[in-house]
Structures are given as structure tokens and as C-alpha cells.
Amino acid sequence: MTYNSSDNHESKWEKFFKWVNGEQALDSVWEKELKSKILGKRQKRHKSIEDVIDKINAQSKKIYIFFSIIITVTYIGILLYTAVLLPEHGNELNPTNNEVSQRYVENGVNDTGAVNAVSAMILEYRAFDTFGETVALFASIICVAILLKKDRSNLCPQEEREYIEDEKILNADGNGILKFTSRLIFPIVILYGVYVILNGHISPGGGFSGGAIIGAGLILYSAAYGDKNLKHIVNYNSFSKVVCGCLLVYFFSKGYSFFTGGNHIKSIIPKGTPGNILSGGLILPLNICVGAVVACTIYGFYSYFTKGDI
Amino acid sequence: MTLRTVISAILLLMGMFIFLTSVIGLLRFKNVLDRIHAAALGDTMGIFLTVLGLIVISNSFYQAVKLALVVVFIWLTSPVTTHLIGKIELLTAGKNYTNRRNIK
Incomplete structure (x- = not known):
């Protein structure tokens, strides 16, 4: 049961099998081999990858704020409308004062x-x-x-x-x-x-x-x-x-x-x-x-x- | 308005004032040790004055005894938590807080 040990002679199937069995943590594979390969390729393709990510983040942030405001205002409206329709507190004709609660109290x-x-x-x-x-x-x-x-x-x-x-x-x-x-x-x-x-x-x-x-x-x-x-x-x-x-x-x-x-x-x-x-x-x-x-x-x-x- | 009500009201207001100062200190101070000092104010004098005010207007003897036991319980447990927080602060002061393995 050794962690972070990756022999170069193993085939991909053996590595996958080890990973399924939990013998090799995914992080170590990611850190050692895949990260440098994938990120290196990406950096060649987009030299300013961070700028692209920042652009996407700024756009999605605007959409997020817009929809969150709309959803919040809608829910506040629904709840306030329901609160107006509720019966008055302490009124003895309220629907909660029915025969069920009377039975609980009396019997x-x-x-x-x-x-x-x-x-x-x-x-x-x-x-x-x-x-x-x-x-x-x-x-x-x-x-x-x-x-x-x-x-x-x-x-x-x-x-x-x-x-x-x-x-x-x-x-x-x-x-x-x-x-x-x-x-x-x-x-x-x-x-x-x-x-x-x-x-x-x-x-x-x-x-x-x-x-x-x-x-x-x-x-x-x-x-x-x-x-x-x-x-x-x-x-x-x-x-x-x-x-x-x-x-x-x-x-x-x-x-x-x-x-x-x-x-x-x-x-x-x-x-x-x-x-x-x-x-x-x-x-x-x-x-x-x-x-x-x-x-x-x-x-x-x-x-x-x-x-x-x- | 009997004399008992007036006395208990004065005691409750004094307790609330001490709790208010405690909360302000807890929010305004910046170090852990300062904040412990502010929090202990409410746990000792604040709870004592508040419960004393409640004891004065309590109806029966057993109610008063139960309220006094609340004070005894808090006076037993609160110093221990304060001591533990202070000890951990002393051990970890100036060290990397995110890595808990630095505690020895």
C-alpha cells in the first residue's frame, strides 16, 4: 500500500486498475503527469488563458447578479402576498381552532x-x-x-x-x-x-x-x-x-x-x-x-x- | 409597582448594561485575548445580576434555587472554556493558523 509511487513501466490499464482500487491517489497522478501536459498544451494554444477566464467570469457574474435579483424579488413578492392573506392572529374563528385541537386539549x-x-x-x-x-x-x-x-x-x-x-x-x-x-x-x-x-x-x-x-x-x-x-x-x-x-x-x-x-x-x-x-x-x-x-x-x-x- | 419589582428591574437593567458592554467589546477588540476578557465580563457579572433580578421577582423558593443553580453551572463551565481558548491562543500565536499540525 504505497502512495505516490508510479513506475514508468506500468501500462495505462494497470494505472487505472490501481486507481480504482484506491492504491494510487488521483491527486498524485494529476500533479505529476497530467497537469504539466494539459496546462502546457493550453498555454501554447492560448497564450493569455487567464485573460479569457477573467472575461468569462465577468460575464457570468453579471448574469448571476441579474438572475439572483429577479428570483429574490419574486420570492419576496410571493411571500408578502401570502402573508397578507393569512388570518388575523388571535382570532377565535381561525381555521387552526378546530375540533382536532379541542379534542387534544379536552380528552x-x-x-x-x-x-x-x-x-x-x-x-x-x-x-x-x-x-x-x-x-x-x-x-x-x-x-x-x-x-x-x-x-x-x-x-x-x-x-x-x-x-x-x-x-x-x-x-x-x-x-x-x-x-x-x-x-x-x-x-x-x-x-x-x-x-x-x-x-x-x-x-x-x-x-x-x-x-x-x-x-x-x-x-x-x-x-x-x-x-x-x-x-x-x-x-x-x-x-x-x-x-x-x-x-x-x-x-x-x-x-x-x-x-x-x-x-x-x-x-x-x-x-x-x-x-x-x-x-x-x-x-x-x-x-x-x-x-x-x-x-x-x-x-x-x-x-x-x-x-x-x- | 411594589418594591420587589423596582429592585429586580434595576438589577436586570444593570445586567443588560454589562452584557451590552461585553458584546461591544467582543465586536470591537481585535485580539483573541482581548475578546476573551470582554466575553468573560458577561459570563460573570452580567449573568449574576440578571439572574439575581429574576430571583427577586420569583414566586416560589424552588424557582429561586433553580435560578441560583444556573449561575453556579455557568460560573463552573465558563472559566474552563475561557482557559482553553486562551491556552490554544498561547500555543498557536504567531504561527500558521491554517496548518493545525503546528500545535504542539
């Missing part, structure tokens, strides 16, 4: 057993929407993993040097203040995140906000102590198991009414008395699932963008 506690009406809405009445949002988060972390995941055994020399230097910086006892403060704060942050998730059906909060708090706590710990100390809890294996397991639990607890029909408000778990922790039927386990997915996603973003691996 929400009886139907679902959750005191927090927002939780009742997003996890009981409209559980499919929330499932879609969670799947969107899952899809985004998969895209980031596809684009940014590094193969540790197949790094180019510069990346390998950076990796070794990062390890050195992390292992040095330089940031004692950060370590001490994060040791104080990390348990409180995680505890608060768990509180927000578990109280999602009683007080404002829920899976999304609590998961974000837990993810931020994991990022703090990882920034202070390095990912090696976190590796036995949060690694690729546990990450994928938690995310996929939570999504499957969500799907099987809410998804089957997609086939059986009905509004799916009757849950398997009894509702309990509204206001207790163990109430609200399926809302509490679904909040836990959403929180786990969100926490894993946020920590995964940080981890992929900084280190290229979980």
Missing part, C-alpha cells in the same frame, strides 16, 4: 394518561410522525458514516501522522482543569438528561431534548478524557445495537396499527393515574427509545466529524 389526559399535552400529541396521536423523525435522524447518521468513516488500516501517510499526533495530544496531561471540571459536571448532565427523558409525559421535555442533553454529556467526556476511556461503553457494536433496537421497538409497538387500522390510542400497557412516573401507557418506553436514538446520533456526529470513527 388528551383521558385518552392517553399523559399530563403533558405535547407528549401525548407527538407520541400517541401522531406517533407515526415521530417515528419518521427518528428514522430521519438514523438516516442522517448513516450518511455521515458512509462519507466520513475512516479505515484505520488504510490511512494515507499524512492522515496517519495526524492520527498519531492526536493520540499524543490526548495522552499528554495538559488539560487538567478540563478533566477536573468535566468530572464534576458529567454525572449531573447525564442525570439531568435521564430526568428529562423519564419525565417527558409529566413536564416539558421528552426524548428529543433529553437525548440531546445526554449526547452533549458524552461529547464533554470524550473531549476531556479521549475516546479510549469511553470505548468499552460506546463503540460501533453497542452503537448500532442500541439505535437499531430502539427503532425496532418503536416500530413494533406503534407500527402494527398501520396495517390493522384505527387511531391506535388503546395501548397494551395500562394508563395508570395521570401525573405519576409510571403512567401514560406506551409514552414512557417510546420516550426512552427516542432519547437513546438522539443521544447516539449526536455523539456519533461529533465522533465521525472529529475522529472519523466511533
